[in-house]
Amino acid sequence: MSEVLLRAVNVSKRFGGLFAVDSIDLDLHHAEIHAVIGPNGAGKTTFLATLAGDLKATTGKVLVMGKDVTGASVEARTRLGVGRTYQRSAIIGGFSAIDMVRLAAFRHKASLAGMLAPLAANASVSELARSALARVGLADRAEIVADMLSHGEKRRLEIAAVLALEPKILLLDEPLAGLGADESRHVVALVENLKRTCAIMLIEHDIDTVFAVADRITVLDNGRVIASGTPAAVRENAVVQQAYLGLADQP
Amino acid sequence: MNAQLERIDRNVLVVCAVAAATVPFVLTGYEIKFATTITIQAGFAVAVGFVVGPGGLTSLGHASFYGLAAYLLALTAPQSSPANLVSTALLSIAGAAMLAAVVGAISIRSRGLYFILMTLAFGQLGYHFFNDAGIAGNSDGAYVNFRPELILPWGAMSFDSAANFYWLVYATVCGIVGICWWLRHAAFGSILVGARNNEERTRAFGYSAYRIRLVAFVVSGAMAGAMGYLTAAQHGFVAPQLLAWHASAIVLVMVLIGGKETTSGPIIGAVLLLLAEEVLQRITEHWLVGVGLIIVAVVLVAPNGIVPYAARWLRIGREQHV
Amino acid sequence: MSPFFFFIQLLNAIQYALILYLVASGLTLLLGVMGVINLAHGAFYMVGAYLAFAVVQQFASFWLALPIGLVLGLLLGAALERFLLSRLEGADHLSQVLLSFGLILLINEGQRVIFGNDPHGIETPGVLAFSMPLSETFAYPAYRLFVCAIGVLFVATLWLVMAKTRIGMMLRASAENRDIARAMGVDANIAYVGVTAVGIACAVLAGVIAAPIASVYPGMGDQVLILSFVVIVLGGIGSLSGALAGSLLLGLVDSFGKQFLPNYAAFLVYAAMIAVLIVRPQGLVRGGGA
Numbered sequence: 001m002s003e004v005l006l007r008a009v010n011v012s013k014r015f016g017g018l019f020a021v022d023s024i025d026l027d028l029h030h031a032e033i034h035a036v037i038g039p040n041g042a043g044k045t046t047f048l049a050t051l052a053g054d055l056k057a058t059t060g061k062v063l064v065m066g067k068d069v070t071g072a073s074v075e076a077r078t079r080l081g082v083g084r085t086y087q088r089s090a091i092i093g094g095f096s097a098i099d100m101v102r103l104a105a106f107r108h109k110a111s112l113a114g115m116l117a118p119l120a121a122n123a124s125v126s127e128l129a130r131s132a133l134a135r136v137g138l139a140d141r142a143e144i145v146a147d148m149l150s151h152g153e154k155r156r157l158e159i160a161a162v163l164a165l166e167p168k169i170l171l172l173d174e175p176l177a178g179l180g181a182d183e184s185r186h187v188v189a190l191v192e193n194l195k196r197t198c199a200i201m202l203i204e205h206d207i208d209t210v211f212a213v214a215d216r217i218t219v220l221d222n223g224r225v226i227a228s229g230t231p232a233a234v235r236e237n238a239v240v241q242q243a244y245l246g247l248a249d250q251p
Numbered sequence: 252m253n254a255q256l257e258r259i260d261r262n263v264l265v266v267c268a269v270a271a272a273t274v275p276f277v278l279t280g281y282e283i284k285f286a287t288t289i290t291i292q293a294g295f296a297v298a299v300g301f302v303v304g305p306g307g308l309t310s311l312g313h314a315s316f317y318g319l320a321a322y323l324l325a326l327t328a329p330q331s332s333p334a335n336l337v338s339t340a341l342l343s344i345a346g347a348a349m350l351a352a353v354v355g356a357i358s359i360r361s362r363g364l365y366f367i368l369m370t371l372a373f374g375q376l377g378y379h380f381f382n383d384a385g386i387a388g389n390s391d392g393a394y395v396n397f398r399p400e401l402i403l404p405w406g407a408m409s410f411d412s413a414a415n416f417y418w419l420v421y422a423t424v425c426g427i428v429g430i431c432w433w434l435r436h437a438a439f440g441s442i443l444v445g446a447r448n449n450e451e452r453t454r455a456f457g458y459s460a461y462r463i464r465l466v467a468f469v470v471s472g473a474m475a476g477a478m479g480y481l482t483a484a485q486h487g488f489v490a491p492q493l494l495a496w497h498a499s500a501i502v503l504v505m506v507l508i509g510g511k512e513t514t515s516g517p518i519i520g521a522v523l524l525l526l527a528e529e530v531l532q533r534i535t536e537h538w539l540v541g542v543g544l545i546i547v548a549v550v551l552v553a554p555n556g557i558v559p560y561a562a563r564w565l566r567i568g569r570e571q572h573v
Numbered sequence: 574m575s576p577f578f579f580f581i582q583l584l585n586a587i588q589y590a591l592i593l594y595l596v597a598s599g600l601t602l603l604l605g606v607m608g609v610i611n612l613a614h615g616a617f618y619m620v621g622a623y624l625a626f627a628v629v630q631q632f633a634s635f636w637l638a639l640p641i642g643l644v645l646g647l648l649l650g651a652a653l654e655r656f657l658l659s660r661l662e663g664a665d666h667l668s669q670v671l672l673s674f675g676l677i678l679l680i681n682e683g684q685r686v687i688f689g690n691d692p693h694g695i696e697t698p699g700v701l702a703f704s705m706p707l708s709e710t711f712a713y714p715a716y717r718l719f720v721c722a723i724g725v726l727f728v729a730t731l732w733l734v735m736a737k738t739r740i741g742m743m744l745r746a747s748a749e750n751r752d753i754a755r756a757m758g759v760d761a762n763i764a765y766v767g768v769t770a771v772g773i774a775c776a777v778l779a780g781v782i783a784a785p786i787a788s789v790y791p792g793m794g795d796q797v798l799i800l801s802f803v804v805i806v807l808g809g810i811g812s813l814s815g816a817l818a819g820s821l822l823l824g825l826v827d828s829f830g831k832q833f834l835p836n837y838a839a840f841l842v843y844a845a846m847i848a849v850l851i852v853r854p855q856g857l858v859r860g861g862g863a
Contacts, residue, residue, distance in 0.1 A: 073454070073459070074454040074455055075454045075456075075457050075460075078457035079457045084455055086451075090451060090455070092445050092453065093448045093449060094444070094448050103442065103445055103456055106441075107456050107457040107458070116434075116437050117438060118437055118438065119437075122438075161456070165456065303667065309666050309667045309670060311670065357847065364604065364610060364810060365806070365810070367610065368802050368805075369806075369850055371799070372803065372843045375839075375843050380840065384836065384837075496799070500612075500671070507667065511667070537685060537686050539682040540679060540683065540686070542675075542678055543675045543677075543679035546671055546678065547657070547676065550675065551657075551660055551661075
């Protein structure tokens with residue numbers, strides 16, 4: 001079994017009296033896609049937020065590469081190799097597509113001298129940015145201001161930016177939402193390709209895609225894990241069938 | 252910033268620099284002094300504009316950095332001979348930078364309204380310190396008896412003449428504008444603006460929004476201090492009003508009028524406001540009414556400032572000719 | 574220090590605090606319910622004071638200034654919201670700060686145009702121009718007790734309205750979350766005009782009531798404004814009970830500070846505010862949204 005790059009141990013997140021996330025254990029292994037599915041409101045995005053650092057877990061631990069990051073800031077976790085996309089595409093308004101990706105690419109090449117020079121002047125940064133844009137098929141939209149891109153393009157831009165971070169752990173929150181069939185296929189191929197270099201957590205509603213690409217699936221309901229295992233095991237799981245997958249296969 | 256606005260910004264800066272360079276040749280003594288005042292305020296406005304615009308931080312307390320530097324000159328200048336320009340200026344700027352570091356470190360942790368109110372509180376703290384504590388004459392203020400002079404290997408260069416002092420101010424402001432432009436267009440500026448436009452996303456790229464803002468705040472505070480130093484040197488007098496929140500608000504007005512998005516905006520704002528005040532003062536003793544009306548009008552009609560407003564207007568004009 | 578001396582300082586603190594609360598409550602509602610930062614709030618306090626002066630001069634009656642002040646305050650507040658603040662819907666804080674600053678200049682200078690630069694005093698209204706004896710040697714001005722009584726009445730009324738009426742509930746909901754409030758059927762426009770009108774009216778009335786105690790002078794609104802902001806920051810933006818706590822704290826600091834550390838009273842106020850913000854950025858009483 002490959003290395004565990006991110007480990008969530010008994011993670012809970014409480015808001016007032018409500019447990020949005022309740023005692024979740026989850027491991028992300030290198031070169032694996034671990035899908036997280038569940039009905040709306042199951043706590044998937046909240047859970048991802050505790051892993052990424054936007055929210056701090058109320059109880060439990062989050063470990064990245066063995067380091068305890070439970071209380072660490074978002075930027076600190078990113079520096080350890082975590083990359084994430086948002087449910088609503090988070091692009092930086094006012095920036096052109098390539099400038100936004102350059103900003104991400106600059107992260108690992110940042111130096112004092114680099115900070116004082118224009119972003120576009122750094123050759124290795126620009127190269128990394130362009131290749132990331134090319135991988136998501138946005139090479140010819142590089143100079144367009146991000147706000148002007150279509151929804152699908154914004155999603156792909158976000159992915160390009162995260163690629164430029166060269167992350168070791170990738171947290172994807174519904175990357176296919178709002179994409180057309182072609183774009184979806186493209187993104188799915190991209191994600192499968194990325195598997196080789198990352199540990200990936202994928203929140204998705206498109207069940208067919210999930211079962212096609214995931215190596216491991218965790219099912220959440222009401223903030224708790226109700227099943228976790230290989231796709232085949234999860235498909236057979238009666239609890240999951242009842243709660244989520246529907247009784248379509250029942251006679 | 253889009254390419255067109257950037258081009259306009261650069262052009263305006265060049266025009267300002269050239270026009271300002273002609274001042275000692277075409278204006279008389281009194282007018283040169285007025286131009287000096289405008290240039291100092293323009294520099295102050297550019298410094299504040301850097302944190303308000305790209306930084307996205309509305310600071311209601313920047314006058315405290317300006318005023319502290321001014322007071323430091325008054326406190327360190329010898330009573331009966333000119334002060335050393337280099338050493339006193341470095342001290343004043345360092346003092347302003349340190350205060351900005353303290354204020355920034357504490358205030359930048361807060362967001363939005365709380366940040367504004369914290370800077371207001373710190374500014375008032377500074378005002379009351381010099382007004383109540385008995386360190387420098389309280390509300391009577393303090394004097395700088397001689398303008399600082401520059402000690403060169405072959406002798407001392409005095410800035411007593413209006414023209415000489417103007418060149419000192421001009422050079423300093425050019426330096427400030429240069430630093431702001433440079434930082435704005437460097438990776439530093441990209442990170443700062445990224446943090447302003449989408450803090451979540453920029454932090455998710457691994458950047459600390461807090462740290463980049465703090466650095467911008469300290470740099471801005473130091474530049475404001477340089478201008479405070481020069482204003483003390485120009486008038487030979489400092490008073491607690493230099494640090495009061497009204498002073499901070501007025502410089503924000505300059506930034507607003509000219510536009511906070513561009514580096515040249517605050518310069519235009521300072522020039523326009525001070526010229527308007529001068530004109531209004533000759534018309535009525537209640538010229539503040541005019542200033543109030545100008546502010547209200549600009550906020551309602553051109554909240555992004557005159558430079559972008561004019562830029563848009565010019566673009567429209569150009570399209571009609573096509 | 575005799576107990577009576579202490580008691581008098583305490584009464585002074587309470588009276589000071591209640592006037593401050595009258596001003597700050599309007600300000601915190603504006604901030605909390607509408608997200609608007611109104612620097613001109615202090616200027617309206619000054620309007621109230623000068624109104625009292627003008628009414629006393631014209632009609633030789635102080636009491637008349639109260640209803641006039643109330644009506645004027647409501648009208649000014651409504652006008653402020655309708656003509657200026659509503660245009661700033663969605664604008665950033667810088668615009669609000671500067672618009673209200675422009676208003677301050679207009680109002681301050683307008684006052685100078687009408688009344689000139691000299692400070693004025695107003696005599697305590699006849700019926701209250703005596704001192705209540707507390708002991709053989711100490712007496713306390715009846716008018717100040719009257720102010721305390723008005724203040725307490727105001728606090729009680731405000732609490733009743735906010736806690737027990739539908740309007741109060743809607744305002745509290747709006748302060749918490751504007752979207753939820755809208756979903757509950759709160760008409761934002763009416764709520765905004767109402768809140769602004771009442772808030773400004775409170776500031777004007779505070780000025781009227783304070784006039785016989787403090788003198789009436791140009792720019793008197795500035796100090797009250799800054800202190801109101803300190804109060805709001807201490808108490809938490811949008812929190813009325815927090816504003817009350819903050820006002821009392823400031824009243825005590827001012828009253829006793831003036832006695833023991835006259836030079837540093839003002840300094841202490843701001844230092845306290847910063848200390849609170851460092852330790853508890855959301856205010857002493859509750860977390861406000863910002």
